[in-house]
Amino acid sequence: MEKVLVTGGAGFIGSHLVDELIKRKYKVRVLDSFEEQVHQSKRPDYLNKKCEYIKGDVRDPKDLKKAMDGINFVFHLAAQVGVGQSMYQIKKYIDHNTLGTAILMEYIISNRAKLKIRKVIVASSMSIYGEGAYKCHSCGTRSEPIERREEDLKNRIWEYSCPQCSKPLEPTATGEEKTLRSNSIYAISKKDQEEIVLNLGKAYKLPSVALRFFNVYGPRQSLSNPYTGVCAIFQSRIKNNNPVLVYEDGLQTRDFVSVKDIAAANILVMNSESADYQYFNVGTGKPTSVLDIAKTLSRLYGKEPKVTIKNEYRIGDIRHCFADISKIEKIGFKPSVDFNDGMQEMVEWGKRASSVDRVNEADKLLARMKLKI
Numbered sequence: 001m002e003k004v005l006v007t008g009g010a011g012f013i014g015s016h017l018v019d020e021l022i023k024r025k026y027k028v029r030v031l032d033s034f035e036e037q038v039h040q041s042k043r044p045d046y047l048n049k050k051c052e053y054i055k056g057d058v059r060d061p062k063d064l065k066k067a068m069d070g071i072n073f074v075f076h077l078a079a080q081v082g083v084g085q086s087m088y089q090i091k092k093y094i095d096h097n098t099l100g101t102a103i104l105m106e107y108i109i110s111n112r113a114k115l116k117i118r119k120v121i122v123a124s125s126m127s128i129y130g131e132g133a134y135k136c137h138s139c140g141t142r143s144e145p146i147e148r149r150e151e152d153l154k155n156r157i158w159e160y161s162c163p164q165c166s167k168p169l170e171p172t173a174t175g176e177e178k179t180l181r182s183n184s185i186y187a188i189s190k191k192d193q194e195e196i197v198l199n200l201g202k203a204y205k206l207p208s209v210a211l212r213f214f215n216v217y218g219p220r221q222s223l224s225n226p227y228t229g230v231c232a233i234f235q236s237r238i239k240n241n242n243p244v245l246v247y248e249d250g251l252q253t254r255d256f257v258s259v260k261d262i263a264a265a266n267i268l269v270m271n272s273e274s275a276d277y278q279y280f281n282v283g284t285g286k287p288t289s290v291l292d293i294a295k296t297l298s299r300l301y302g303k304e305p306k307v308t309i310k311n312e313y314r315i316g317d318i319r320h321c322f323a324d325i326s327k328i329e330k331i332g333f334k335p336s337v338d339f340n341d342g343m344q345e346m347v348e349w350g351k352r353a354s355s356v357d358r359v360n361e362a363d364k365l366l367a368r369m370k371l372k373i
Contacts, residue, residue: 003027005071007058007104008078010034012221012228013123013213015046016263017075022050024267031067032078033057038222046220058100064107072116073270076104076197077123079190082227083316084362086186088369097189098196105200112204119207121269124194124279126174126214126255130181132321134169136162143169144179153313153373158248160319171253171320176212176281176327184316194279207276209269211262214283214323218259218342219349226362230290231256231343233359234297235350240357243306244298247314250291250307255283255322258337265333272331283323284335296340300347313373314366 004021008014009030021028029052034043047053056063058078068074079097080086086093101122108117134143145160152158160169182188194210201208217231226233237244265282269275291307298305325333366372 001027002072003070004073005029006075007031014077016259017266018048018051020263031056037225058104072118074120083184083186085227087371090185093185093189098192101193101196121209122197124210124212125190127187128180128182128191130183131318132174133172135172138165138167173324174321175324209275210279212281214255214257216259216262217256218346223353223355226358234294236355236357238301239355243308244294245308247310251289253287253289253320256288257283258342260337261335274331280328281323281325285325287322315371
């Protein structure tokens with residue numbers, strides 16, 4: 001029986017991947033620090049009883065030695081997550097994400113003679129792109145904006161204009177060939193994770209793959225962590241009868257992909273030689289506005305939407321980004337979860353989950369750190 005290690009496997013995405021691996025008869029081990037911000041000092045009740053769990057840290061050689069014993073495949077999902085928080089807890093994000101990945105890969109490479117690692121798959125992120133791709137209908141050109149002008153942001157002008165004709169640019173699907181312009185510490189650390197794994201994989205002929213997850217939603221995402229995904233943050237506000245806080249005008253778009261499709265993509269590249277040494281977008285290819293997410297979640301909770309449009313910009317935020325998934329489709333990936341069905345499933349879980357609303361606290365901290373315009 002093949003053995004799989006999932007770092008961060010007690011978390012939102014990792015736990016779903018663990019379930020799917022066990023369904024497919026893999027022997028699975030998890031190395032997870034059980035971060036208090038995510039788990040609130042308790043082990044979640046969704047942990048798969050057929051999986052072996054090690055409480056530890058990828059930065060600790062003793063924990064790695066124990067976790068790596070007999071392993072054939074490594075899914076590296078362990079990471080600190082959150083754009084806003086990363087802009088003031090800089091050391092923490094670089095230490096856990098960048099250095100943690102370096103230590104993990106150094107251990108694998110230094111012990112490769114006795115280890116039986118056949119492939120390493122690392123969780124990357126759409127955040128490494130910075131802004132998504134755009135096009136101008138008038139000029140017929142594609143554009144890769146770097147960042148919005150501070151003057152425009154202060155005047156609450158949220159959209160990009162064509163640098164040639166000054167007409168509004170239209171967002172278009174972002175492909176893997178787009179220039180990477182990471183604009184937060186979190187994004188930089190995710191780019192580091194991807195590049196460390198792929199670079200060393202090629203150098204030592206260790207098959208490796210990076211998956212650039214877009215905005216993942218679904219059951220098990222912590223509703224008490226104010227730095228997690230937007231769907232979980234909005235649910236926390238709705239459950240606690242507080243207005244959903246929406247930055248800018250709410251019309252910014254993202255690509256929301258079910259955690260079940262993310263798990264399926266991981267298993268796909270694990271078993272695909274054609275995926276080796278490559279990076280792939282994992283999304284749906286469909287943009288959805290943040291405001292639509294707030295309204296959809298309110299409806300599913302049976303409540304009238306209560307939304308506060310902040311008309312503020314958070315440093316590190318982007319305007320539009322949704323995935324071109326044609327590359328991963330060529331090796332067999334196809335999103336299978338309908339958006340409405342996926343949201344319904346997430347809400348049914350969310351209604352039973354505990355939720356401490358810490359959003360106002362996080363928002364005030366960003367203001368104190370001067371990370372808003």
